[in-house]
Amino acid sequence: MADFTPHTAADIASMLDFCGLASLDELWTTVPAAIRLAAGTLDLDPGRSEPDTIAEFERLAAANRVGAELVCFAGGGAYDHDVAAVVRRVAFRAEYVTAYTPYQPEVAQGVLQALFEYQTLVARLTGLPIANASLYDGATAAVEGVNLAVAATANQRVLVSAAVNPRTVEVIRTLAAGTGHVVDVAPLDRSGATAWPVQGSAGAVVVQYPNYLGVIEDVSAARAAADAAGAFLVVIMDPVAMGLLRSPGPLGADVVVGDGQVFGTPLSFGGPYVGLFACRQEHVRRLPGRLVGETVDVNGTTSYVTTLRTREQDIRREKASSNVCTNQTLIAVCCAIQLGWLGASGLREMALRCARGTRYARESLLGIAGVEPLVDGPVLREFAVRTPVPAATVIDRMADEGFLAGIAIDDDGLLIAVTERRTRDEIDRFAAAMDKVTR
Amino acid sequence: MSPPMSPGGRAASIPLMGRDAEPTLFELSAPGRSAASFRTTGVPEWTAEELVPAEFLRSEAPPLPEVSERDLTAHFTRLTHRQYAVDLGAYPLGSCTMKYNPKLCDEVATLAGLAAAHPAAPAATVQGWLELLVALETALCEITGMAAATLQPPAGAAGELTGLLLMRAWHGAHGEGQRRTRVIIPDSAHGTNPASVTLGGYTVTTVPSDERGCVDLAALRGVLGDDVAGIMLTNPNTLGLFEEEIVDIAAAVHDVGGLVYYDGANLNAILGVCRPGDMGFDIVHMNLHKTFAVPHGGGGPGAGPVAVTAPLADFLPGPRPVRTGSGYAWTTPEHSIGRVHGWHGNTLALARAWSYIVANGGDGLRRVAERAVLNATWLRHRLRGVYDIPFDRPNMHEFVASTTALKKATGLRAADVAKRLLEEGFHAPTVYFPLIVDEALMIEPTETESLETLAALGDALQRIADEATSAGNADAAHAAPRTTPVGRVDEARAARHLIATFDARGE
Numbered sequence: 001m002a003d004f005t006p007h008t009a010a011d012i013a014s015m016l017d018f019c020g021l022a023s024l025d026e027l028w029t030t031v032p033a034a035i036r037l038a039a040g041t042l043d044l045d046p047g048r049s050e051p052d053t054i055a056e057f058e059r060l061a062a063a064n065r066v067g068a069e070l071v072c073f074a075g076g077g078a079y080d081h082d083v084a085a086v087v088r089r090v091a092f093r094a095e096y097v098t099a100y101t102p103y104q105p106e107v108a109q110g111v112l113q114a115l116f117e118y119q120t121l122v123a124r125l126t127g128l129p130i131a132n133a134s135l136y137d138g139a140t141a142a143v144e145g146v147n148l149a150v151a152a153t154a155n156q157r158v159l160v161s162a163a164v165n166p167r168t169v170e171v172i173r174t175l176a177a178g179t180g181h182v183v184d185v186a187p188l189d190r191s192g193a194t195a196w197p198v199q200g201s202a203g204a205v206v207v208q209y210p211n212y213l214g215v216i217e218d219v220s221a222a223r224a225a226a227d228a229a230g231a232f233l234v235v236i237m238d239p240v241a242m243g244l245l246r247s248p249g250p251l252g253a254d255v256v257v258g259d260g261q262v263f264g265t266p267l268s269f270g271g272p273y274v275g276l277f278a279c280r281q282e283h284v285r286r287l288p289g290r291l292v293g294e295t296v297d298v299n300g301t302t303s304y305v306t307t308l309r310t311r312e313q314d315i316r317r318e319k320a321s322s323n324v325c326t327n328q329t330l331i332a333v334c335c336a337i338q339l340g341w342l343g344a345s346g347l348r349e350m351a352l353r354c355a356r357g358t359r360y361a362r363e364s365l366l367g368i369a370g371v372e373p374l375v376d377g378p379v380l381r382e383f384a385v386r387t388p389v390p391a392a393t394v395i396d397r398m399a400d401e402g403f404l405a406g407i408a409i410d411d412d413g414l415l416i417a418v419t420e421r422r423t424r425d426e427i428d429r430f431a432a433a434m435d436k437v438t439r
Numbered sequence: 440m441s442p443p444m445s446p447g448g449r450a451a452s453i454p455l456m457g458r459d460a461e462p463t464l465f466e467l468s469a470p471g472r473s474a475a476s477f478r479t480t481g482v483p484e485w486t487a488e489e490l491v492p493a494e495f496l497r498s499e500a501p502p503l504p505e506v507s508e509r510d511l512t513a514h515f516t517r518l519t520h521r522q523y524a525v526d527l528g529a530y531p532l533g534s535c536t537m538k539y540n541p542k543l544c545d546e547v548a549t550l551a552g553l554a555a556a557h558p559a560a561p562a563a564t565v566q567g568w569l570e571l572l573v574a575l576e577t578a579l580c581e582i583t584g585m586a587a588a589t590l591q592p593p594a595g596a597a598g599e600l601t602g603l604l605l606m607r608a609w610h611g612a613h614g615e616g617q618r619r620t621r622v623i624i625p626d627s628a629h630g631t632n633p634a635s636v637t638l639g640g641y642t643v644t645t646v647p648s649d650e651r652g653c654v655d656l657a658a659l660r661g662v663l664g665d666d667v668a669g670i671m672l673t674n675p676n677t678l679g680l681f682e683e684e685i686v687d688i689a690a691a692v693h694d695v696g697g698l699v700y701y702d703g704a705n706l707n708a709i710l711g712v713c714r715p716g717d718m719g720f721d722i723v724h725m726n727l728h729k730t731f732a733v734p735h736g737g738g739g740p741g742a743g744p745v746a747v748t749a750p751l752a753d754f755l756p757g758p759r760p761v762r763t764g765s766g767y768a769w770t771t772p773e774h775s776i777g778r779v780h781g782w783h784g785n786t787l788a789l790a791r792a793w794s795y796i797v798a799n800g801g802d803g804l805r806r807v808a809e810r811a812v813l814n815a816t817w818l819r820h821r822l823r824g825v826y827d828i829p830f831d832r833p834n835m836h837e838f839v840a841s842t843t844a845l846k847k848a849t850g851l852r853a854a855d856v857a858k859r860l861l862e863e864g865f866h867a868p869t870v871y872f873p874l875i876v877d878e879a880l881m882i883e884p885t886e887t888e889s890l891e892t893l894a895a896l897g898d899a900l901q902r903i904a905d906e907a908t909s910a911g912n913a914d915a916a917h918a919a920p921r922t923t924p925v926g927r928v929d930e931a932r933a934a935r936h937l938i939a940t941f942d943a944r945g946e
Contacts, residue, residue, distance in 0.1 A: 002543070030835075043801070100735040104867050107920075109521035116941070117463055131940070171778050178640040266555055268558075272786075290738065295929045298929070303925045309934075316634070328739045328740045330736030340503075342503065343503050344500040345473050345505070349475065359483075
């Protein structure tokens with residue numbers, strides 16, 4: 001059995017003696033006897049050695065079909081992008097992995113500076129001046145964006161585009177049970193973009209860019225709708241798309257959120273990912289989560305520190321507008337290193353390659369009898385088709401053919417994502433398999 | 440005679456080169472330089488203009504830094520030389536449980552069969568993942584004495600809010616949603632508790648601690664009523680003390696129809712020794728990054744699963760992994776409060792936690808608690824007479840010291856001790872928390888530090904106190920830290936003149 005404690009029998013005897021205790025059981029005198037368990041009471045297996053534990057995990061891992069066994073054409077908020085070797089080799093150095101929140105900045109300049117650079121990168125992608133040091137994931141970042149908008153406008157009506165990721169909408173609704181926000185949905189037009197404007201006033205207008213169906217939304221139209229409703233505009237951004245599309249900040253977003261998994265984090269069965277959060281300068285006092293600022297030390301040397309701390313829960317307690325404490329720092333560091341590796345030209349190339357694969361896959365699939373476009377708006381790296389057999393059936397049959405075909409939308413819609421990893425050969429085989437399973 | 444032992448957790452030898460600040464990534468950028476390369480795909484090479492309507496296209500690429508891979512690697516590696524971490528030495532940061540995280544847990548998280556799985560993959564293709572999640576849920580329920588759990592919450596605070604929404608759903612289902620408006624928390628609670636209560640749609644009623652450092656049961660009874668939705672408690676509490684009257688506290692809250700919520704921040708102290716379920720708790724969140732050795736990542740990711748008693752199981756977030764006759768599947772409880780995460784939670788962190796539980800086993804987990812408490816108890820005895828110990832009673836995994844007397848005599852404050860300790864090769868304890876202790880030093884050595892390390896830490900803390908006492912002032916500590924990559928950081932300036940991005944420099 002593995003043992004991660006260093007105590008020898010002699011250590012324990014000497015420590016008990018020093019503390020005036022006769023036995024380890026005397027450590028528990030303040031635990032009422034009625035609820036105290038005898039050793040060995042828990043119904044858990046005995047411990048295992050390191051090799052035996054890893055072998056058990058190899059067995060579990062082998063019971064999942066991944067990679068070439070199930071070539072990934074699914075997205076919907078989790079994307080199969082290549083991860084640069086430098087991310088794995090550098091971000092997973094022990095100093096990043098095993099530190100905690102930088103409460104003592106003098107010995108935490110590494111994490112603090114990495115976060116300062118991450119904030120700068122997120123700000124540049126979104127086109128907004130302020131970005132925080134990360135949130136949990138895209139969905140929970142959207143909730144924080146909504147909460148900021150509602151607090152700033154004192155209007156609890158939240159108007160969400162019907163083409164926002166349904167899992168994100170569900171999280172917004174779940175948490176609205178506590179805050180009392182009222183969530184309404186804005187419908188789509190035939191192209192698959194949101195049909196603005198909408199009736200009535202609101203605190204937040206939420207749009208996804210490109211949206212859940214892959215369609216590139218007109219952010220300026222959403223801005224106009226927000227203005228008409230007296231609302232803040234919250235844009236859920238696909239950060240990869242920023243390689244080609246105009247950033248939402250200059251198009252009028254008050255808050256931009258998204259998920260940084262696409263930069264340096266594998267699919268991971270859904271987490272940990274990283275929630276991106278950026279906003280206009282005037283909203284900085286309402287910013288959720290941690291913020292790193294630049295300053296100097298006693299000798300005038302450039303230094304970094306978490307700042308505007310009076311916003312946060314440990315100081316404001318019940319008056320805080322967010323309860324976020326632990327965030328996703330390590331994944332933010334991965335994101336920063338991957339973005340540094342990509343650089344300006346690399347991000348453009350990555351987005352372009354996604355768009356090319358998407359175009360090629362879409363044209364290939366639409367050549368199959370009975371496969372029709374679900375909507376006809378312009379797309380970038382994800383698109384939706386209507387299938388002649390139920391989408392769930394298509395997905396099951398395609399799994400037998402070695403493909404993760406996508407994500408079902410209602411009964412006969414299939415959402416398909418194509419990243420820069422997908423080759424022409426894979427797409428050709430995907431289309432051939434789709435032709436077979438939809439007959 | 441054997442040679443004297445050296446403490447394994449003292450980090451005073453870390454080498455550092457030079458005293459310069461590290462340039463930012465943006466200052467290392469040269470136009471036209473790039474590290475990226477892409478796979479050969481054979482996909483037709485349409486242009487951006489052919490693929491995207493002109494009105495959506497940006498005119499130039501986002502201004503990302505342009506660096507070589509060599510410079511990128513050097514930069515982020517140099518930053519690690521400016522960063523302290525558990526893998527370098529002891530990190531007695533109270534309430535954060537900065538234990539050593541076994542490397543086998545890192546190994547399992549890199550297995551492609553786990554890391555490359557898409558979260559929307561059909562259940563039949565991810566049976567290994569579902570089996571893992573069900574096994575983890577079952578073990579967490581056994582450890583806490585609960586019936587069912589959600590693994591979705593990605594952090595402790597997210598778990599708290601999930602728990603409060605479960606509380607809200609429970610009262611709503613019993614027609615008491617409108618009437619129950621208050622949640623009680625002790626004055627020693629973590630700040631996330633009151634913030635979560637507000638986001639859960641409740642108001643906070645604070646109950647004071649008594650002279651023993653525990654919840655004042657009489658005061659609690661005084662604030663209970665049929666408008667109380669529940670109470671949130673950390674046990675052991677943030678003073679490191681076990682709430683000895685916990686069974687009576689839970690019964691009193693249950694008597695008025697309230698639910699009892701367990702903040703699992705300090706679960707490490709009681710693994711295999713006692714269970715929140717047996718104490719009377721209804722809802723329990725756990726911080727897997729504290730108790731179950733998920734590395735803290737510089738401030739996350741963590742994982743904050745929430746376990747509940749059987750009557751509350753039907754309200755849990757969905758979808759939940761379940762065992763069926765033929766394997767594993769997803770199911771959503773009938774009265775689910777809904778998702779609290781975009782997918783299934785921080786799943787790779789959950790895998791790490793499961794590997795830690797598998798390796799330790801039931802006996803190993805009890806050993807963890809035993810030795811965490813032994814280490815904290817030893818250090819409390821060591822510091823008696825050196826610092827004030829405001830609640831000098833049997834502690835659990837941590838205890839709170841104070842510089843109140845030293846401050847009066849010499850001006851030495853808790854923050855000074857923290858900064859001076861960095862020069863001694865140890866991370867600082869948590870300072871100024873809990874709020875109910877003046878000049879608090881909250882010390883949690885964890886079970887993974889050796890006796891030699893504890894002794895060296897005790898000696899270092901004693902030196903700091905002695906130094907101030909013999910000088911009659913705290914000048915030495917005020918000047919600290921002098922050995923770290925930067926000296927004391929001007930936090931006030933950072934807030935007064937906000938520079939939150941490289942682009943805000945010089946504005």
